[in-house]
Amino acid sequence: MKNQIKLRTLIAALGAVTIIGAATTSFAAPAVNLTVLIDNQPHTVKGMDQLAADFMAKNPNIKIEIETRPAGTEGDNMIKTRLATDEMPDVFLYNTGSLFHALNAARTLADLTDEPFQANVLDSFKTVVKEGNRLYGAPIQTGMGGGILYNRKIYAKLGLKVPTTWAQFQKNNATIKAAGIPPVIQTFKDSWTSQLFVLADFYNVQSVEPDFADRYTQNKAKYATSPAAIKGFTRQEEIFKAGYLNKDFGSAGLEDGLRMVAKGEGAHYPMLTFAIGTIATDHKENINDVGFFALPGDDASKNGLTAWLPPGLYIPKTTKHLAEAKKFVAFIASIEGCDSQTKAVGAMGPYMVKGCEIPANAPPAVIDLVSYFKTDGKNTPALEFLSPIKGPSLEQITVEVGSGIRKPADAATLYDEDVRKQALQLAIPGWK
Amino acid sequence: METTTISRAISNRMKSPYPGWFYLPAAVIFVVLFLMPMLTSFYFSLTRWTLFESSFIGLDNFAQFFREPFLIKGLTNTLIYAVVTSGLKVIIGMLFGVFLTSRIMARTYLRSLVFFPVLVSTVGVGITFTVLMHPTHGLINESLAVFGIDGPAWLTDPSLALLSVALVDVWKGVGLATMIFIAGIVSIPKEYYEAAKIEGATATQQFWRITMPLARPATVTVILLSFISGLRSFDLIWSMTRGGPGFTTDVIASVIYKQYQAGFYGLSTAGNVVLFLLISTIVVPLFIFLDRKATTQ
Numbered sequence: 001m002k003n004q005i006k007l008r009t010l011i012a013a014l015g016a017v018t019i020i021g022a023a024t025t026s027f028a029a030p031a032v033n034l035t036v037l038i039d040n041q042p043h044t045v046k047g048m049d050q051l052a053a054d055f056m057a058k059n060p061n062i063k064i065e066i067e068t069r070p071a072g073t074e075g076d077n078m079i080k081t082r083l084a085t086d087e088m089p090d091v092f093l094y095n096t097g098s099l100f101h102a103l104n105a106a107r108t109l110a111d112l113t114d115e116p117f118q119a120n121v122l123d124s125f126k127t128v129v130k131e132g133n134r135l136y137g138a139p140i141q142t143g144m145g146g147g148i149l150y151n152r153k154i155y156a157k158l159g160l161k162v163p164t165t166w167a168q169f170q171k172n173n174a175t176i177k178a179a180g181i182p183p184v185i186q187t188f189k190d191s192w193t194s195q196l197f198v199l200a201d202f203y204n205v206q207s208v209e210p211d212f213a214d215r216y217t218q219n220k221a222k223y224a225t226s227p228a229a230i231k232g233f234t235r236q237e238e239i240f241k242a243g244y245l246n247k248d249f250g251s252a253g254l255e256d257g258l259r260m261v262a263k264g265e266g267a268h269y270p271m272l273t274f275a276i277g278t279i280a281t282d283h284k285e286n287i288n289d290v291g292f293f294a295l296p297g298d299d300a301s302k303n304g305l306t307a308w309l310p311p312g313l314y315i316p317k318t319t320k321h322l323a324e325a326k327k328f329v330a331f332i333a334s335i336e337g338c339d340s341q342t343k344a345v346g347a348m349g350p351y352m353v354k355g356c357e358i359p360a361n362a363p364p365a366v367i368d369l370v371s372y373f374k375t376d377g378k379n380t381p382a383l384e385f386l387s388p389i390k391g392p393s394l395e396q397i398t399v400e401v402g403s404g405i406r407k408p409a410d411a412a413t414l415y416d417e418d419v420r421k422q423a424l425q426l427a428i429p430g431w432k
Numbered sequence: 433m434e435t436t437t438i439s440r441a442i443s444n445r446m447k448s449p450y451p452g453w454f455y456l457p458a459a460v461i462f463v464v465l466f467l468m469p470m471l472t473s474f475y476f477s478l479t480r481w482t483l484f485e486s487s488f489i490g491l492d493n494f495a496q497f498f499r500e501p502f503l504i505k506g507l508t509n510t511l512i513y514a515v516v517t518s519g520l521k522v523i524i525g526m527l528f529g530v531f532l533t534s535r536i537m538a539r540t541y542l543r544s545l546v547f548f549p550v551l552v553s554t555v556g557v558g559i560t561f562t563v564l565m566h567p568t569h570g571l572i573n574e575s576l577a578v579f580g581i582d583g584p585a586w587l588t589d590p591s592l593a594l595l596s597v598a599l600v601d602v603w604k605g606v607g608l609a610t611m612i613f614i615a616g617i618v619s620i621p622k623e624y625y626e627a628a629k630i631e632g633a634t635a636t637q638q639f640w641r642i643t644m645p646l647a648r649p650a651t652v653t654v655i656l657l658s659f660i661s662g663l664r665s666f667d668l669i670w671s672m673t674r675g676g677p678g679f680t681t682d683v684i685a686s687v688i689y690k691q692y693q694a695g696f697y698g699l700s701t702a703g704n705v706v707l708f709l710l711i712s713t714i715v716v717p718l719f720i721f722l723d724r725k726a727t728t729q
Binding site: 102247250 | 677
C-alpha cells in the first residue's frame with residue numbers, strides 16, 4: 001500500500017515536471033531529437049560520433065541519436081525496407097551510384113538541390129547522387145581508391161620499386177616469394193574482398209576502351225568478349241596459379257588481411273583504401289609501413305587509379321524535422337565537418353567539399369592515394385558509378401577464379417549472364 | 433413429413449454440437465497470416481518488384497529463375513545433402529538407439545548427452561564449427577596435427593565443404609533420430625527376444641531379425657523427417673559457408689536468398705513459389721503413402 005502511494009506521487013511529480021518542462025522549452029527554442037542511421041564500420045561510427053558531438057556543441061537545441069545497421073547486402077535490404085515502410089530515421093548514410101539509384105529517390109527522399117551547401121560540393125560527387133536533374137545527397141567521408149595496399153618495409157628490404165605495369169608487379173611478386181613471404185594476400189571469408197582484381201582494373205579497361213561503360217550499359221560490350229575487360233579475371237587466375245597467395249586465403253577475413261599487410265606477413269593486399277582507417281585504429285604502430293598503388297595495367301604511360309566516391313547522406317521525405325536534418329547535413333558537408341571527421345579518424349583520402357584540406361602528417365598510404373587525384377586523367381570513377389548495372393554474384397565468381405575452381409573465360413561469361421539478370425530487374429532499355 | 437425434418441435437424445446437430453462460426457477466429461488467423469501472404473506472393477512472383485513499386489511482367493521471373501546457372505548445382509547439392517544427412521542419421525541413430533536401450537552404465541545421462549545438440553541454436557552451432565574447422569587455427573586440425581596428420585581445409589576445399597556441413601548437420605540432428613529409434617525399440621515386446629535367446633540366436637541375429645523389422649515405423653519416420661529437413665536446409669549452410677567457396681555449397685534456398693539480397697524481390701518470390709511446389713510434390717505423396725501405411729497397420 002505504502003509503495004503504491006509512493007509510486008502514484010512519483011508519477012504525479014513526473015507529470016508535473018514534464019508539463020513544466022514542456023512549458024519552459026516552448027518559450028525557448030524547442031528541443032529536437034534527430035536520429036541518424038549509419039553503417040556499423042568502425043571508422044563510420046567514430047566519425048559520426050565526433051560529427052554529432054561537434055554539431056550539438058554548436059546547436060544545443062538539437063540532439064543527435066546514432067543508430068547503426070549492418071554493411072553490405074544485409075544493409076541494402078534494411079534501407080529499402082525502412083524506406084518502403086516509411087520508418088526511415090531523419091538522416092541516413094548510404095552508397096552513392098548504382099545502389100543509390102535503386103532507392104526511387106524522387107518518391108522517397110527530400111530534394112536537396114537548392115540547399116546552399118551544394119555550392120561547395122565537388123561536381124564529381126553531384127553526378128552520383130543525382131536522379132533526373134535533382135540532387136538528393138550530401139557528401140560524407142572521403143573519396144577512395146581501389147588498388148593494392150603494400151608493405152613498405154618489405155619493399156625497402158628487397159629493394160623493390162612501386163610497379164606501374166602488370167609485368168613489373170609480377171616480377172616483384174616473384175622476388176617476394178623467393179624471399180619466403182607470401183606476395184599476395186586474399187581473404188575469401190569476406191568474399192567481397194575478392195572482387196578487387198576485376199573492379200579496380202576499370203581504369204585500365206577504359207584507358208583502352210574509353211566507351212566501355214556506355215556500351216556495357218547498352219548491352220553492347222561484354223566482359224567475355226572485351227579483351228581489356230576479361231584481363232581482370234585472367235590476372236586473378238595468374239596470381240593463383242603462380243602460388244603467390246597466403247596459405248589460408250580461403251578462410252582468412254578482411255581483418256586478417258589488414259593485419260598481414262600491416263605487419264609484413266604478406267606483401268600486397270588488393271583493397272579499397274577505406275581500410276587504411278582500420279589499420280590506423282587496429283595497427284597504429286604499423287600505419288607508416290603501409291603504402292598504396294593503383295592496380296597496374298599493360299602500359300606504364302597509362303597508369304592510373306580506379307576511384308570510389310564516398311557514401312552520401314540522405315533525408316527521407318517522411319522526416320518530421322526537415323529543417324534540423326538539413327542543418328545537420330549542411331554542417332557535415334562543410335569545412336568544419338571535414339575537420340571534425342579528420343579529428344576523429346584521421347585523413348583517409350580527398351574530401352568532396354571544396355576547401356577541405358588533408359593534413360601533411362597523413363599516413364603514407366593516404367598520401368599515395370591523394371597523388372592520383374592531383375592530376376587530371378590519373379583517375380576514373382569505378383564502373384558502378386558510371387553504369388547502374390553491377391551483377392550481384394561477382395564476389396562468388398571471383399572467389400572461384402581466385403581459388404582455381406573456375407576458368408577466367410567461363411567466369412567472364414557467367415558474370416555477363418549475372419549482369420543481364422540485374423539489367424532486366426532494373427528494366428534498362430536494350431536488354432531482353 | 434414434419435417429423436423427418438425435425439429428426440434430420442436433430443441428427444445434424446448431434447454430429448456437431450457447435451455452430452460453424454466457432455471456426456471463425458481460427459479461420460481469420462489462417463487467412464490473414466497464411467493464405468493472404470501466399471496469394472500475394474503468387475501475384476508478386478509475376479511482377480518486377482522493387483518494394484516501392486511493382487510492374488506485371490507475366491512469367492518472365494520463372495523463365496529467369498530456370499535460367500539461373502546455379503539452379504542445377506543447387507538442386508543436386510540439395511539432394512546430395514538430404515540423402516547424406518538422412519542416411520547417416522538413420523545409421524548412426526539406429527546404432528545409438530540399440531546401444532542406449534541395452535543395459536549400460538549411466539544410460540539416462542548418455543541419452544541426454546546425445547540429445548543435447550538438438551537443443552542448441554543452429555546458427556550458434558554453425559559459427560562454432562566454422563571456428564573449429566578453421567584450416568590452421570581450428571581445434572580439429574590442431575588436434576590432428578598432434579598425431580602428425582595434416583588436416584584438410586574442411587570448409588574452403590570445394591570438394592569437402594558440402595560434406596563438412598552435412599556432417600555438422602548430422603552431429604546436430606542425430607539426437608532426435610536416436611530418440612525416435614529408442615521409442616521404437618522399447619515398444620518391441622520383450623518376449624520375442626526371450627524366445628530368440630532360447631532358440632540360440634546371437635545378438636547380431638536378434639538385431640537383423642527382430643529389432644530391424646519391428647522398428648521399421650521408427651526408421652520410416654526418421655527418414656521422412658530428416659529428408660524433409662535436408663531439403664529445406666538453409667540456416668546451417670548459410671552460417672557456415674554462405675554457399676561458398678564460390679557457389680560450391682549452394683542449395684536452392686541459398687540461391688533464392690541471394691536473389692533476395694540482390695534486391696530481386698520478384699525473382700526470389702518466384703523462386704520460393706517453385707520451391708514450395710517442389711517440396712509439395714515430394715512430401716505430399718510421401719505423406720499420403722505413409723499415412724495409409726499407418727492406418728492399415
